[in-house]
Amino acid sequence: MEIHTRKHHTIQDQENAYANKGKKNVVMPQKRQNVVLRALGDVNINIQVPCDVPVGKVATAAAEIEKKASLNRAPLRSNYKHVQSKVDTGLAVRPVQHTTRAPLRREESTGVMARAATRPKTALRETQEKVPKPKTSSTQIKRSTEGTKKTTKLAPVTEQPEKKMVKSLKPILKESTESLGKLYLTEKVKDENIINLSLSPVRLPADIEDIDAADKASPLLMSIYIKDIYKYLTELELRYPVEEDHLRKQVSINERMRATLIDWLVEVHCQFDLVPETFQITVGIVDRYLQMVSNINRDRLQLIGVAAMYIASKYEEIYAPNVGDFVYVTDHAYTKENVFQCEREILSKLGFCLARPIPLSFLRRFTKASKGTSKHHHLAKYFIDLCLVEYSMAHYRPSELAAASLCLSLYLLSSKKFEELWTPTLAYYSQYNLQHLEPIVKKIAKIVVGVGKSKYKAVYKKYLDQRLAKVSALPQLKGDAIYDLIQSHSLGSLQCSTVHSNSNC
Secondary structure: OEOOOOOOOOOHHHHHHHHOOOOOOOOOOOOOOOOOOOOOOOOOOOOOOOOOOOHHHHHHHHHHHHHHHHHHOOOOOOOOOOOOEOOOOOOOOOOOOOOOOOOOOHHHHOHHHHHHHOOOHHHHHHHHHHOOOOOOOHHHHHHHHHHHHHHHOOOOOOOOOHHHHHHHOOOOOOOOHHHHHHOOOOOOOOOOOOOOOOOOOOOOOOOOOOOOHHHOOOOOOOOOOHHHHHHHHHHHHHHOOOOOOOOOOOOOOOHHHHHHHHHHHHHHHHHHOOOHHHHHHHHHHHHHHHHHOOOOOHHHHHHHHHHHHHHHHHHHOOOOOOHHHHHHHOOOOOOHHHHHHHHHHHHHHOOOOOOOOOHHHHHHHHHHHHOOOHHHHHHHHHHHHHHHHOHHHOOOOHHHHHHHHHHHHHHHOOOOEHHHHOOHHHHHHHOOOHHHHHHHHHHHHHHHHOOOOOOOOHHHHHOOOHHHOOHHHOHHHHOHHHHHHHHOOOOOOOEOOOOOOOOOO
């Protein structure tokens, strides 16, 4: 089904209908002096209409002027011209825009802002000095002197004595200030749950590289607090988990319906051209809501997905889509009131807390620790999005998915062993060793190999875009190395050998 463009109805058709009713030949009125006719729909003030001209002819003339003005006027812009087809069970992927410019990460895109924010104040003073000061004329000087003379004739204000002013003030402190000196600057914290954060630098082991040492000059990268931030994110993912087999309480919804919903949300996400964070937050909201509320009717599943993406877009996007756009892509199966009501129910069940971290936040950190390229980053994002569609991978923590996806990405795009790729620096910042990630990496490899036979291919089509380096079509994803990985018993002995699969590794 294709989306029809919204029609902008004007008053032109109505005016033509009333003016031409019962008339075959309509004569345009002649131009007269001091007569102004404006197009309908504009702000028309002081319109003069001659008394001897019938109203029908005036309406016909105004309609003709509106018609000419509409031809010269630029076409109205829509916020979402890229929404070209309704997203139902199947949808064509957005046409690929070939660009030679490499995609910027969030850290790289804020570099320009950081340089602009750290400009010296001397440059601003020089620009202010160059601006010429307005010259005052002699007449203005005379007026200002006359104003000062007039003000001197006013009666002087009687000053009140100081004693009365002091008496009118009320004391702010009821107690004497001597007791304030007895207070201690630091007191013992009785609550053990409070985390004491210190500004002193964290001491790293000898074999661990400080990946934030070069970011001290940039205030936007927050090198002082970044380690505490990721420590807090790991605590949040433990506080808001998604249980294994969280759909066991549902009667009408199964894992196949969930996969269909997530695959459809990928298509909606691509059509609205939203940021990757919005999609991952949406999946987290859907899973958390489905595990908290049981016996959800299957007719409301699509409404829950639309409301979750509406919440995530308002949480993450700069310009969030309108609720009418989400209603439109559902083929008007729901109304705006249904989306608003579902939004309130979801937020109330989640306690208005959307602080659960996403895998992409950890992936940026781990890619920086591994000194990986943008190709490694995009391939790991492709693995993460495939795992979000798969129901059996929903219970893994976001940091686990990010670490395992990056580990597989580094392995497929290099000719080294896993032990050489997963360095002590990566193990330190991710807090996962290779033995912990081994079963997750194998599951991801099985999902990647089975994409060709799966009917959920929205993620595969999404990563065929040139901006994402077309990582879903890499030959390494169909080479011998990934099949050997699935059949192996241990990751330590594996190596993407360049002997038997030179074109794939």
